[in-house]
Amino acid sequence: MKLKNYLLDEDQKSRWKENGWIHIEAAIDTRSLALARSEVDRLARTPAMEKGLTHYYEETHSGKKLCRTERFIEHSEQLEELITTGVIPEIASALFSHEAVLFKEKINYKMPGGAGFSAHQDATAYDFVNHHITCLVALDNMTKENGCLIFAQRPGEKALLKTNNAGCIDQKTANALDWFAVEARAGDIVYFDSYTPHKSGSNATNAPRTALYLTYNALQDADMRATYYDNRDRIIASNQESRISTIGHFKGQNISTSSS
Numbered sequence: 001m002k003l004k005n006y007l008l009d010e011d012q013k014s015r016w017k018e019n020g021w022i023h024i025e026a027a028i029d030t031r032s033l034a035l036a037r038s039e040v041d042r043l044a045r046t047p048a049m050e051k052g053l054t055h056y057y058e059e060t061h062s063g064k065k066l067c068r069t070e071r072f073i074e075h076s077e078q079l080e081e082l083i084t085t086g087v088i089p090e091i092a093s094a095l096f097s098h099e100a101v102l103f104k105e106k107i108n109y110k111m112p113g114g115a116g117f118s119a120h121q122d123a124t125a126y127d128f129v130n131h132h133i134t135c136l137v138a139l140d141n142m143t144k145e146n147g148c149l150i151f152a153q154r155p156g157e158k159a160l161l162k163t164n165n166a167g168c169i170d171q172k173t174a175n176a177l178d179w180f181a182v183e184a185r186a187g188d189i190v191y192f193d194s195y196t197p198h199k200s201g202s203n204a205t206n207a208p209r210t211a212l213y214l215t216y217n218a219l220q221d222a223d224m225r226a227t228y229y230d231n232r233d234r235i236i237a238s239n240q241e242s243r244i245s246t247i248g249h250f251k252g253q254n255i256s257t258s259s260s
């Protein structure tokens with residue numbers, strides 16, 4: 001899978017340092033975008049697998065819909081190549097100043113009527129390593145109407161904001177932040193740090209808003225993907241946990257999981 005050759009310029013590096021996120025427009029060429037979309041469609045139709053492909057569903061105004069698929073690189077050579085080789089992990093490595101390794105990968109479908117996410121910092125959701133960077137790959141245009149990401153300024157490079165019982169940013173703290181929506185076009189990528197506060201709205205349009213979220217950590221902190229997913233398996237199996245994450249940031253209703 002080919003990406004346009006892309007290197008971070010000085011302006012992007014300083015915006016990353018200042019804000020903890022950067023938006024790179026048209027990073028993925030049309031052919032690769034079409035291939036990624038068709039692989040995502042295929043994965044969405046592929047049955048969940050024990051210790052493998054995991055699907056999560058939510059109840060929407062038009063019935064039960066797929067909201068997330070995780071742990072899929074073993075089931076798509078094309079997506080594995082996009083996610084683990086070439087420009088996407090190379091930029092993550094540049095942002096870490098160390099070689100990056102994949103921590104987890106997910107597809108958020110945000111179907112029509114699909115729910116948004118409460119204000120949170122990913123650092124509260126991811127165990128095992130304390131610093132992650134996520135690359136969002138927009139497979140559809142992401143707009144305010146269909147629930148694009150909305151960022152706020154980090155309180156400090158590695159500072160955590162006050163949380164509520166669900167592990168999300170407490171309401172009063174969230175209300176005091178300045179939020180700005182980052183709209184993106186299909187083929188754009190957006191990197192954000194695990195300490196960057198973010199949230200999103202629901203999808204009020206009639207079309208899905210599909211995006212890949214590829215989360216990396218510095219390899220020098222260990223390769224924890226297998227451990228992370230083994231732990232998720234245990235949580236899901238032990239208490240029928242139906243949250244899509246270790247924190248309760250997803251606002252969807254009647255969440256259900258199928259991993260086997």
Ligand SMILES: O=C(O)CCC(=O)C(=O)O
Nearest residue numbers: 108116117147148199200
């Ligand atoms: O896809 C979205 O709208 C936001 C996703 C998000 O913040 C997350 O999955 O942690």
